[in-house]
Amino acid sequence: MKKRVGVIGTGLIATGLIRLLSTQEDLCVSGILTRRKIAEMKGYPKEELLTNSAEELIDGADIIVECSGDVLHGSEVIEEAMNASLPVVTMNAELQVTTGSYFAAKGIFTEAEGDQPGCLAKLDEEVRQMGFKPVVYGNIKGFLNQNPTEEDMRYWSQRNGTSLGMTTSFTDGTKVHIEQVLVGNGLGADISDHGILGLKADDSRSGGEQLAETAEKEGRVLSDYILSGSLPPGVFITARHEEEQQDTLRYYKLGEGPYYTLQTNYHLCHLEILKTIRRVIAGGGILLNNSTSPRLSVAAVAKQNLAAGTNIAHGIGSFEFRGEAVRINDEPSHVPIGLLRNAVLKRPMEEGEMVRFSDIDLPDSFALHVWKKILNEQVAHAAK
Template identity: 55%
Template sequence: MDKITRVGIAGTGLIGKGIALEVGKQSELSLAKVLTRRDITTMNDYPFPERLTNSVEDFIGNCDLVVECSGDVIYGTEVIDQAIKASLPVITMNAELQVTTGSYFAKRGFITEAEGDQPGCLASLHENVVEMGFKPLVYGNIKGFLKLDPILEDMEYFSKRNGVRLDMTISFTDGTKVQVEQALVANGLGAGIAVDGLLAPSSNDLNETGAELAEEAKQLGYPISEFVLAPKAPPGVFITAEHDSRQKDALRYFKMGEGPYYTILQNFHLCHLEVVKTIKRVINGGGVLLNNGENPSVGVAAIAKRTLQPGEEIEKGIGSFQVRGEAVKMTSNQNHVPIGLLVNAVMKRTVEEGQIITFDDVELPESLALTAWLETIEKLPINS
């Protein structure tokens, strides 16, 4: 390639910093600007301080392509809106944003999730297995542990040990993150979910569990997006699929088992280290890897972890001790509040532990993200 693509990164956390380091190594890419809300004068540990800016206008005006990885739905939506208006392609490492406002942007410009996190890795694996003739039935995410209502002391310990924000640590632990990821996979790959909250079977054998989930998908009549609890399995993704029965003997020889369901495992996901692959895909005309689609069928509802009282404020729903997220079918949960919108929200009514928060239960501040969600659900086929 003769042209050097100017890459802008929105976000300076673990993921944003890691992407910047990798972009800086590429001969056909240049790290143009890095957008942050932090005080730049205090960021002495950032590897490219001369690229930092607090100005969205400065950021957008000096980039050919934007990577959004702020981890913030409300703020990230504002940044992407400016990028789309400037006709810039947008790559996200922000599944929470995708399932909340990604469909709004999919109708307006180019937006794709990156490889690295499980949704992008599943999308890449999907392309690979389909090219080999497989017909996917299960898009599987592997999770090693789950605690629906973790305690502060434990979360502070793991946050400090892993160098990851407290809210992100909570979201990983209480299942919100994996529910978000699998909702995005379902919407982006034309799949569905078996039940609200997902089946989430425990597994000591991915081939066996994959086959059980594939049988569930066959009975439902559509592919499903799922996750398994498998503490001894690698931190990767898998697809369980069917194949042409005439290939059965060959697949047995290839150590894929007897069929009729075959599980293809990718035993890793390397987060920011894989994002450059998606950047190169986009600039070389490879198109969208994965986004939330224009007409999503799965949302991520906020479920009360305890009884919430009128007047109680939810500063940020994702990664809180008040709510967690669950993937739900939009057809039967049209009034649910996406957990990504619960920012500086105030409860209007009592919501008991385990109940879904609806728009009747809470007052939300005005935001582009809220506008985007309301437009998305208004234009869904179920509401037309």
């Protein structure tokens, strides 16, 4: 009997996944949760399965896949699904780094392969099985502009078929900071004392070695990225191995050591979600989550000078804010950028300033309550 997959979201990733699930012999789409008007979605794949009811979605599913891209809405529905004892797979790193640690303590809740964090988690499993000891978990980013213009972002959004917010968060660095915070929390890594470095590098080996030198100088495993316009959009791990393997690893074309870089040259988003769905169904356990005791978060930082009373529709992918990785204990009053929705600034802010809870009026939400719970637990844990 086919396992029934309920999908939250109808965006780029969700739509691709729904089409793919419709061709599988062991899996099927059982429901698709959307907040759009169903009557206006004629021609959508499996339109007969569209619903505006989270309860209906959950009642008909064996497993839930959340890929709405919305932190607040996604958190509310995941809470209902996990209260119904359903396993949840996400491709929503934004949600993971905001409320994911709460869900990690509730049951089976895992990020999927396909986006960079899940691909790094899978690569981590593989390199550790071969005896490597990771020093750097690396993402490969092709372009960075921390304050792009709306005109440019609209052009690239239309050209690539992605939303304006998604395009902007990719460009201004918010997305890669979110991804590497999830990797850091989930795989036990950290950021540098100088924050995420994002070194320019012609290849992952040289970039990985530079990051590894910083990691060992600071005495930590780093979650970071390199910036290269010529490399494929994959992930890499730079690691050490036992000294007696050095000659063999040289023969295997991994270099002279002591650092060895292993790379995955692709991440195929919705296509790879199937692997994680099957992993969970088969009892393979969690691939990656934000851990139950996160040390890292993604703060909202102003991209421009902003006046008191400014209305902020959303932080991620906006032209007012970008996300920056921080240690929670260093910045306990920061506002996670995933919570920055329908908010109002209480005071003027200057470009480069980090938003704190005292600076802003945030509407009440389930996600906000969850974050406060996570923060209180983390502060208490650090005080022990």
